[in-house]
């Protein structure tokens with residue numbers, strides 16, 4: 001009797017999914033990705049993400065697993081931990097969180113009791129759902145109070161954050177954002193936390209790559225616990241991770257497992273090891289510098305074309321475009337841009353009068369286009385495509401831009417999108 005085999009080519013086993021995958025590959029190849037939270041993982045990262053580590057159950061940690069057969073899983077996870085610690089000069093790393101939200105949940109479990117007060121950035125002004133949105137687990141389990149940006153400058157107001165902290169006496173202060181274009185002063189956050197006897201958590205999900213590349217100050221020397229995602233600017237596999245001081249190591253580890261997860265996704269953990277290795281190479285710093293230079297060039301060009309840039313510019317990999325002067329909302333703008341081959345997301349701007357489903361802004365990020373190989377000199381062209389799309393009168397005009405985008409991208413072939421299997425095997 002022969003065993004049921006499933007090692008044939010995807011196209012033979014599941015032509016329907018193979019065709020969907022091919023369509024997605026074509027979409028990624030032929031559009032300009034400007035979503036600030038995305039990137040293109042390397043072929044090496046994807047190889048390990050799609051590897052046989054997916055077959056293994058490994059509840060526990062290296063050297064302390066519940067199941068047998070974890071010798072090589074242990075090696076891979078130990079390597080990921082060691083590299084994460086080296087990359088960020090951290091005392092302890094946990095690389096098992098399935099995603100950024102789980103990393104944040106584990107950090108809360110490790111530092112708070114249910115009902116404790118936490119001070120974090122307002123979702124509507126750039127914070128994340130897991131920073132206390134009322135419909136998220138964070139807002140349901142803890143008492144969140146929020147800080148935001150100043151109305152006149154649209155940047156964080158540290159004096160106000162300190163005043164709120166003194167008034168509310170949080171047990172934890174969370175720094176970090178999902179849509180904030182400026183450098184965050186972690187030293188100042190530490191000082192505020194110390195003033196009120198709070199712990200400091202930094203969610204560097206968006207800027208982890210910039211921190212690793214040395215183009216944003218690191219939160220690690222200042223924070224008790226730092227969470228991040230590995231798939232945004234860091235350019236690794238989809239996933240999360242936590243760094244902390246030794247003093248919190250046991251609490252963090254047991255919050256992740258068995259606190260909130262079961263078997264870790266060891267194919268993702270092993271791929272995180274590859275991503276950290278890539279981030280430790282000298283060329284990674286060059287890449288991250290280019291991400292920021294491209295972002296500043298693109299924001300400046302959009303400004304010259306007449307768009308309003310929230311806070312007047314950017315220090316990192318993203319900026320926010322206020323669409324109000326153009327008479328569009330974010331949904332209309334992202335729909336128009338998508339037809340023109342430019343992929344980005346609508347976003348609330350500070351003090352936005354519109355609901356999140358419409359929003360007055362677009363969030364624009366340069367991590368993907370920089371991986372694709374575009375430089376500052378290409379940003380004028382990208383800005384022009386985007387501006388033309390926003391003011392385009394009809395579908396015909398948008399499709400004309402789409403043709404121009406495709407023609408431009410022909411010069412940037414994207415080898416990292418190469419399928420892992422040769423065409424005849426797919």
Ligand SMILES: Cc1ncc(COP(=O)(O)O)c(C=O)c1O
Nearest residue numbers: 099100101128177178203205229
């Ligand atoms: C600041 C911040 N924290 C956490 C997350 C959550 O990450 P994930 O989507 O992997 O759960 C995000 C995702 O956008 C984020 O921007």
